[in-house]
Amino acid sequence: xxxxxxxxxxxxxxxxxxxxxxxxxxxxxxxxxxxxxxxxxxxxxxxxxxxxxxxxxxxxxxxxxxxxxxxxxxxxxxxxxxxxxxxxxxxxxxxxxxxxxxxxxxxxxxxxxxxxxxxxxxxxxxxxxxxxxxxxxxxxxxxxxxxxxxxxxxxxxxxxxxxxxxxxxxxxxxxxxxxxxxxxxxxxxxxxxxxxxxxxxxxxxxxxxxxxxxxxxxxxxxxxxxxxxxxxxxxxxxxxxxxxxxxxxxxxxxxxxxxxxxxxxxxxxxxxxxxxxxxxxxxxxxxxxxxxxxxxxxxxxxxxxxxxxxxxxxxxxxxxxxxxxxxxxxxxxxxxxxxxxxxxxxxxxxxxxxxxxxxxxxxxxxxxxxxxxxxxxxxxxxxxxxxxxxxxxxxxxxxxxxxxxxxxxxxxxxxxxxxxxxxxxxxxxxxxxxxxxxxxxxxxxxxxxxxxxxxxxxxxxx
Numbered sequence: 001x002x003x004x005x006x007x008x009x010x011x012x013x014x015x016x017x018x019x020x021x022x023x024x025x026x027x028x029x030x031x032x033x034x035x036x037x038x039x040x041x042x043x044x045x046x047x048x049x050x051x052x053x054x055x056x057x058x059x060x061x062x063x064x065x066x067x068x069x070x071x072x073x074x075x076x077x078x079x080x081x082x083x084x085x086x087x088x089x090x091x092x093x094x095x096x097x098x099x100x101x102x103x104x105x106x107x108x109x110x111x112x113x114x115x116x117x118x119x120x121x122x123x124x125x126x127x128x129x130x131x132x133x134x135x136x137x138x139x140x141x142x143x144x145x146x147x148x149x150x151x152x153x154x155x156x157x158x159x160x161x162x163x164x165x166x167x168x169x170x171x172x173x174x175x176x177x178x179x180x181x182x183x184x185x186x187x188x189x190x191x192x193x194x195x196x197x198x199x200x201x202x203x204x205x206x207x208x209x210x211x212x213x214x215x216x217x218x219x220x221x222x223x224x225x226x227x228x229x230x231x232x233x234x235x236x237x238x239x240x241x242x243x244x245x246x247x248x249x250x251x252x253x254x255x256x257x258x259x260x261x262x263x264x265x266x267x268x269x270x271x272x273x274x275x276x277x278x279x280x281x282x283x284x285x286x287x288x289x290x291x292x293x294x295x296x297x298x299x300x301x302x303x304x305x306x307x308x309x310x311x312x313x314x315x316x317x318x319x320x321x322x323x324x325x326x327x328x329x330x331x332x333x334x335x336x337x338x339x340x341x342x343x344x345x346x347x348x349x350x351x352x353x354x355x356x357x358x359x360x361x362x363x364x365x366x367x368x369x370x371x372x373x374x375x376x377x378x379x380x381x382x383x384x385x386x387x388x389x390x391x392x393x394x395x396x397x398x399x400x401x402x403x404x405x406x407x408x409x410x411x412x413x414x415x416x417x418x419x420x421x422x423x424x425x426x427x428x429x430x431x432x433x434x435x436x437x438x439x440x441x442x443x444x445x446x447x448x449x450x451x452x453x454x455x456x457x458x459x460x461x462x
Contacts, residue, residue, distance in 0.1 A: 006177045007039055010168050014043045017166050018102065018138050025128065025163055028142045029149040030170030031285065032235060033202035036142055039170065040106055049104035050094070059117045063087055070094055087123060091131045102136050110141040111148035121152045125159040133163075146284055147239050171285070172199030175355045176362070182208060188441060189213070191405070195343075195351035196221075198311025203228065214340050221320060222332040229320070229327075232313050239284055242277075249277045250308065253287065254317035258305040278306065286310050293377035293389045294398075294427040303380070315347055344405065352405040353378075353387050356439040359461065360390055360399075368459055369435060371397050384424040388437060396428040401437035410440040412448050415458070437461060 017024040030036055044051065050073040052066050063084065070090050071079040074097040084090060094103065107113075113120040132139060143149035146169075153160045154167065178190045181204065185193070192213040197203035206228060210216035221228045232250075237243050252263045260278075264271040281287040288309040291301040308314035319342070320327075323335035360376045363369075371392045379389035379400070388401035402418050404410045415438065422434055437459045438444070444452075444460050452458040 005180045006173045007035070007042075010039055010170065011043060013166055013168060014039075014140075018047070018104070020165070021136075023133050023135055024138045024165040025132075025160075026138070026140045027149070027153045027164045027167040028140055028170065029146060029153075029168075030144065031146065031200075032144045032238075033200050034170050034172060035201040036144065036170050037108060038201065040108070040140060040142060044104055044106065047104055048099055048101055049106060051106045052108065054107060054109040054112045056112050057116075059113060059120065062113060062116070063090075066090060088127050088131055091127050095131055095135050095137065102138060104138045104140065106140045106142060108142045109144060111143040111145045111152055114148065114152040122159040125163065128160070128163055145238055147280075173201060173204075174199060174358060176358065178204075185211075191352055191355060191441065192343075192348055194355065195311055195348040196315050198351075200312065203312055213343070214336065217339055218332065218336045221316075222327055222335055224328060228312075232316050232321075235313075240280060246277055246281065249274065249281065250286070250313065251317055251321065253306050253308055254314060258307060260304070260306070263306065286313055290378060292379045292381065293375050293391060294379060294425070305380075311347075311351055315343075318346055319343070349405040352439075352441065353403045356401070356403040356461075357388060359439070360388065360401075360437075363437075363459070363461070364390070369397070369399065371395055373397065373399060379425060381424060381426070384421050386418070386421055386425070388439075389425075391427070396432045397435065398425070398427060398432050399435045399437055400425065401439065403439040405441050407442055409443045409445045410438055410448065411445040412451065414438060415448060415451070433457075435459070 014026065017026050028036055028040070040051070050069060052069050054062050055065070066087070067079060067082070067084050067090050070093060071077075074094055076093060076097070079090070079093050091105075094105065113124075117123070128139075141149075141153060143153075152158055153164065155161060175190070175194045178194055179185075182190065182193075189211070193204065193207060193216075196213065196217065197207055206220045206226075207213070207216040210219060220226050223229060227234075233243070233247075236246055240246050248267055249263065252266045255266070257263045257266050260271050260274065264274055267274075278287065278289075282289060286309060287306055289304045289306055291298045291304050295301040295303065308317070319335065319339045323338060326332065326334040357376055357378075360373075364373055364376075373390040373392045374394075376388065376390040376399075379386040386400050387403045388399070390399040391397070400418060400422055402414055404414065415436065418436060418438075435457045438448075438461070440460070440462045443462045449460065452460050
């Protein structure tokens with residue numbers, strides 16, 4: 001998978017920063033394996049750039065390695081042979097070198113410098129103010145530990161606060177780009193692949209070698225020697241200290257406990273004691289809190305439900321973590337059988353709903369309806385659950401929809417059930433205009449297609 005796909009907006013930001021007069025300081029961060037280094041490599045491939053990867057060694061060792069990289073970059077024998085105890089000397093040597101075009105200095109895994117020396121953000125602030133700020137140079141500080149990058153470079157109390165000229169938090173690749181990666185794969189194959197990899201390029205690369213998702217999982221996930229086997233543990237231990245507590249919270253949600261009270265009850269703790277764990281996991285893009293899209297004040301809504309946002313972590317906690325004893329005792333085929341039996345019903349079908357909600361925004365901007373909705377999500381109340389709900393508060397339009405990841409075409413019964421559920425939706429009940437949308441991975445019956453052709457309020461998407 002040697003393709004560079006998506007990332008157009010991020011490349012545009014980087015190019016704009018490069019084109020500006022004088023200096024620019026870009027903070028680029030995001031979870032591991034999301035493609036930060038690939039993005040930077042693509043951006044700097046035709047430019048004069050120094051790329052330095054910080055190690056978890058001491059600051060002294062990293063300074064020596066940076067000095068050697070800088071000496072090679074500017075071809076300076078004096079710097080090569082020097083013993084340097086001050087980072088600023090190295091940056092001054094770089095900036096005193098004439099360049100044909102603006103130089104770029106990339107410091108990858110920047111957070112490790114602050115980890116080895118908590119005062120390093122102050123050190124770099126001085127370097128920026130004294131040596132870099134008034135020169136023609138672009139600096140990119142990149143990192144994969146989200147909490148540390150935010151505290152060291154973006155937080156109000158950080159010495160670097162207010163110095164950045166741009167920031168990019170790199171996210172996973174949306175599903176709509178998967179077809180560009182794999183034009184030969186069917187829609188169903190792409191959905192299955194996305195339901196496990198969740199748009200993380202490194203995961204896509206690992207699982208895309210096999211046409212069959214189950215073979216790919218057995219080879220790249222259910223192998224204790226694979227990095228994917230214990231990936232969530234590795235990700236979390238880099239970000240948090242009480243990893244056991246965080247694991248317990250995620251596992252409770254993966255088991256189907258989405259209400260705060262249910263999570264607390266299962267863990268036998270007070271609901272208030274879970275606040276910091278849930279907030280941290282949301283900040284890390286692992287969890288999200290959902291409320292019915294019709295709620296006027298989502299932040300204060302008491303209907304909030306927690307779900308695992310990261311597809312791979314959702315998959316891992318549902319299928320890998322509970323079956324580690326089988327895998328490590330040499331019986332991975334038992335875990336593989338459970339995945340084959342439950343992947344579609346417990347994982348892929350729910351991820352398909354996320355894909356459909358993503359598609360709603362494309363339909364919204366392409367004129368699928370004679371209005372533009374401003375919010376899309378789900379709706380639930382009492383015993384009524386609706387996969388898709390989108391609202392246009394200005395003109396009281398509401399779109400309600402269902403997403404069916406079935407092997408058979410969707411028929412009239414699904415529409416009739418949805419129309420019946422509409423009666424339970426208490427939003428602008430007397431003035432609203434209701435529109436319907438049905439998503440199906442296997443198409444629709446002729447009867448439903450015939451009815452949809454006659455009614456302007458029904459949209460079928462397959």
